[in-house]
Amino acid sequence: MPAERPRRRIPEATVARLPVYLRILSEQADEAVETISSDRLAELGGVNAAKVRKDLSYLGSYGTRGVGYEVAYLVYQIRRELGLTHDWPVVIVGAGNLGQALAGYGGFGERGFPVAGIVDVDPAKVGSVLGGVRIRHIDELTQIVQAKQVNIGVIATPTASAQDAAERLVRAGVTSILNFAPVVLSVPRSIEVRKVDLAVELQILSYHEQRRATANTLRSVSGGSGAAAAATTRPARA
Amino acid sequence: MPAERPRRRIPEATVARLPVYLRILSEQADEAVETISSDRLAELGGVNAAKVRKDLSYLGSYGTRGVGYEVAYLVYQIRRELGLTHDWPVVIVGAGNLGQALAGYGGFGERGFPVAGIVDVDPAKVGSVLGGVRIRHIDELTQIVQAKQVNIGVIATPTASAQDAAERLVRAGVTSILNFAPVVLSVPRSIEVRKVDLAVELQILSYHEQRRATANTLRSVSGGSGAAAAATTRPARA
DNA sequence: CCAGCTTTGTGAACGTGTGCACGATTGCAT
DNA sequence: ATGCAATCGTGCACACGTTCACAAAGCTGG
Numbered sequence: 001m002p003a004e005r006p007r008r009r010i011p012e013a014t015v016a017r018l019p020v021y022l023r024i025l026s027e028q029a030d031e032a033v034e035t036i037s038s039d040r041l042a043e044l045g046g047v048n049a050a051k052v053r054k055d056l057s058y059l060g061s062y063g064t065r066g067v068g069y070e071v072a073y074l075v076y077q078i079r080r081e082l083g084l085t086h087d088w089p090v091v092i093v094g095a096g097n098l099g100q101a102l103a104g105y106g107g108f109g110e111r112g113f114p115v116a117g118i119v120d121v122d123p124a125k126v127g128s129v130l131g132g133v134r135i136r137h138i139d140e141l142t143q144i145v146q147a148k149q150v151n152i153g154v155i156a157t158p159t160a161s162a163q164d165a166a167e168r169l170v171r172a173g174v175t176s177i178l179n180f181a182p183v184v185l186s187v188p189r190s191i192e193v194r195k196v197d198l199a200v201e202l203q204i205l206s207y208h209e210q211r212r213a214t215a216n217t218l219r220s221v222s223g224g225s226g227a228a229a230a231a232t233t234r235p236a237r238a
Numbered sequence: 239m240p241a242e243r244p245r246r247r248i249p250e251a252t253v254a255r256l257p258v259y260l261r262i263l264s265e266q267a268d269e270a271v272e273t274i275s276s277d278r279l280a281e282l283g284g285v286n287a288a289k290v291r292k293d294l295s296y297l298g299s300y301g302t303r304g305v306g307y308e309v310a311y312l313v314y315q316i317r318r319e320l321g322l323t324h325d326w327p328v329v330i331v332g333a334g335n336l337g338q339a340l341a342g343y344g345g346f347g348e349r350g351f352p353v354a355g356i357v358d359v360d361p362a363k364v365g366s367v368l369g370g371v372r373i374r375h376i377d378e379l380t381q382i383v384q385a386k387q388v389n390i391g392v393i394a395t396p397t398a399s400a401q402d403a404a405e406r407l408v409r410a411g412v413t414s415i416l417n418f419a420p421v422v423l424s425v426p427r428s429i430e431v432r433k434v435d436l437a438v439e440l441q442i443l444s445y446h447e448q449r450r451a452t453a454n455t456l457r458s459v460s461g462g463s464g465a466a467a468a469a470t471t472r473p474a475r476a
Numbered sequence: 477c478c479a480g481c482t483t484t485g486t487g488a489a490c491g492t493g494t495g496c497a498c499g500a501t502t503g504c505a506t
Numbered sequence: 507a508t509g510c511a512a513t514c515g516t517g518c519a520c521a522c523g524t525t526c527a528c529a530a531a532g533c534t535g536g
Contacts, residue, residue, distance in 0.1 A: 010445075013523060019441040023420060037483065046422040050486095050525055057485060065484040066532040082441050083448020090440070101339035102436075111437045112444075151447050152440065175450065176443040178436075182261060182345075184284040192446045194439050198340075198416075199349045201432050202328070202390065203257040203320050205414040206350075207248075208430045209389050210321020212413065251493060275513065288495055288516095295515060303514040304502035477536100484531075491524075501514075506507100 010081070014055045020045050021055070022078045029071050037068035089116035091150045091174070093165040094157035095125050095135045098180055102156055103131040116148035117141075121161070138168065145172040155179045166193075248319070252293045258283050259293070260316045267309050275306040327354035329388045329412070331403040332395035333363050333373045336418055340394055341369040354386040355379075359399070376406065383410040393417045404431075 010018075024044045028036055038056070042049040056063065059077045063069045079085055090113050092099050102108070103118050118130060119138040126137045136144065144150065153169035155162050155177060162181030169177060176192040179185055182200070185193055248256075262282045266274055276294070280287040294301065297315045301307045317323055328351050330337050340346070341356050356368055357376040364375050374382065382388065391407035393400050393415060400419030407415060414430040417423055420438070423431055 011523070015442055015445050016438070018445075019435075019438040020422070022441075023437075024422075039483080044422065046424075048525065049483095050527090051523090053484060054486080054524085061485065063484050064532065065530070066482045066534095068483070081445070081448075083444045083451070084441065088440070088444050088447065097339050097342050101335050104335050107437065108440075111440070113437075113440050152443055176447055178439055178443060184258070184262075184282065186284075192443055194443060196434055196436070196439060197257075198434070199261075199345065199351075200254070200257040201416055201434060202326070202346075202349070202351050203260075203322065204253055205390055205416060205430055205432060206321040206326050207253050207256075207319070209326065209414055210319075213321070249493070277513080286495060287513095288497090289493090291514060292494085292516080299515065301514050302502065303500070304504095304512050306513065479536095480534090482531100482533080484529105486529095487527095489524100489526080491522100493522075494520085496519085497517095499514105499516090501512100503510100503512085505510085 008058055010058045014058055015082075017045070017047065017051075017055055018078050018082055021052070022075065022082070022084075025071050025075045025078070029075055033071055035064075035068045036071050036074075038063070041069075084112050087112050087114055088152055089114050089148050089150050090152045090154055090178075091116050091141065091144055091148075091169075092118040092154045092156055093120075093138065093141070093169065094155065094161070095120035095122075095130065096156065096158065099156035100130055102154065103133055106131070113152070116150050117144040119144070138165075141168055142172040145169075145174055150174060152176045152178065155181055155185075157181060159183055246296055248296045252296055253320075255283070255285065255289075255293055256316050256320055259290070260313065260320070260322075263309050263313045263316070267313055271309055273302075273306045274309055274312075276301070279307075322350050325350050325352055326390055327352050327386050327388050328390045328392055328416075329354050329379065329382055329386075329407075330356045330392045330394055331358075331376065331379070331407065332393065332399070333358040333360075333368065334394065334396065337392075337394035338368055340392065341371055344369070351390070354388050355382040357382070376403075379406055380410040383407075383412055388412060390414045390416065393419055393423075395419060397421055 021041060024041060025036070038049045038052040042052045045052065056069065056074070059081055062073060062077055090108065092102055092115060095118050099118060099120070103115050108115055115131065115133050117136060118133050119136050119141050120126065121138050123137065125135050128135055151174060153174040153176070155165045157165045159181050162179065162183050163185060166177060166179070166185045166187050170187055170191055175190070177185065177187070179193060179195045182197050187193060259279060262279060263274070276287045276290040280290045283290065294307065294312070297319055300311060300315055328346065330340055330353060333356050337356060341353055346353055353369065353371050356371055356373050357379050358364065358373055359376050361375065363373050366373055389412060391412040391414070393403045395403045397419050400417065400421050401423060404415060404417070404423045404425050408425055408429055413428070415423065415425070417431060417433045420435050425431060
């Protein structure tokens with residue numbers, strides 16, 4: 001029996017890329033590809049080959065020099081490392097626009113994250129069925145989490161209710177939260193939180209667009225106009 | 239007239255945080271807060287005060303020692319740096335589950351990213367109105383982009399159509415893309431792409447949950463079972 | 477068995493990001 | 507005026523992440 005390899009800590013940056021490799025490898029497996037080189041995987045994943053090799057080396061040295069990696073085995077190892085050997089049921093808080101889209105989007109269940117429940121504060125919404133799951137009242141949250149052994153909660157509420165939703169989730173026993181509301185949640189340190197904020201993403205794109213535009217302007221005109229310069233001047237103190 | 243400060247390059251990590259500061263500062267402004275210290279802003283933003291000061295210093299030195307930052311002025315400077323002094327119309331490709339939720343979600347327009355159009359390949363969807371915008375056929379994409387001066391495209395198509403959507407957007411003249419499909423897009427280097435992938439986010443959470451579970455297991459039992467050890471052994475070659 | 481080709485795994489250099497610590501500056505009280 | 511408390515701005519050291527470059531290891535054909 002081989003010695004149990006001490007579980008290395010995998011860098012966050014690598015953890016964030018493993019899902020991408022996993023998806024690509026799964027696709028390759030579907031196309032009956034048996035082995036793949038770091039070069040090819042890098043190309044498909046839009047990253048550098050050395051990075052691929054270093055990332056995969058954190059899982060253990062599963063490649064074969066001169067050949068590459070066995071696709072099926074790599075898929076297995078990544079799934080194991082990411083904890084995808086079993087399903088992780090999730091509970092969605094908020095059955096508004098976004099919550100409904102998330103529940104209706106089948107991809108969750110397919111990828112190992114079945115929707116164990118969806119709850120809302122609004123009694124009028126309770127009862128209707130969404131993506132095969134009945135909307136229940138938020139007071140039943142704890143019961144759902146306990147009964148279905150839910151570890152991951154998704155916050156899809158309006159901004160104002162997000163902190164309350166987070167607190168309810170934590171009280172119910174959830175230990176990881178995916179937050180779609182544009183607020184910084186205050187939760188115990190032990191809770192893992194990830195945030196998806198569309199406005200932030202768009203604003204980052206906006207920054208780059210604006211830079212592009214500024215660079216063009218500077219190239220075509222000699223200097224800033226008087227008005228533009230005045231606009232960047234600090235206003236007088238009150 | 240003060241000399242035009244040479245436009246510094248702002249680190250990506252800082253660019254990603256500026257939208258968060260901006261939201262917090264806007265909220266503070268609404269509550270009639272006139273000045274704010276880096277300490278307070280750090281607390282509200284869930285980051286370190288030194289980081290706040292360093293981030294803000296890239297905009298220029300707009301704080302006052304012993305006092306803090308003028309909220310209104312900081313809001314103005316961040317908006318300017320992020321290019322939020324004017325609207326950036328966006329076009330959404332894909333009027334499925336997600337595309338509809340995005341169009342219906344009013345937050346886009348409010349935050350300076352009005353939906354200039356939604357397109358889909360499915361003629362059956364064309365014509366219906368979504369969040370005040372009529373769904374049009376994807377062949378009209380170029381026309382919309384040109385007419386409304388759209389720089390940012392949002393891909394909300396199924397996975398299989400995402401690359402095609404990206405190519406159409408680029409051909410139409412879009413220079414930034416926000417991609418919700420779980421694929422690595424192949425586009426010219428000059429195009430700025432950001433990806434939002436729910437499965438990746440959930441898998442990262444899964445990794446941490448799995449680690450938690452493993453740590454607990456190692457604490458309660460002495461070693462791995464024979465079966466578990468066998469499962470991690472490399473299969474024999476074909 | 478050897479030569480030559482391919483590809484991994486990783487040490488080392490480099491670049492980016494974070495956080496501390498402290499001087500510099502400001503406002504206020506006396 | 508002077509002293510003191512508050513707070514910014516930033517140099518520096520450290521941590522983290524990326525990329526290069528090359529030895530090690532395997533495969534193939536003769």
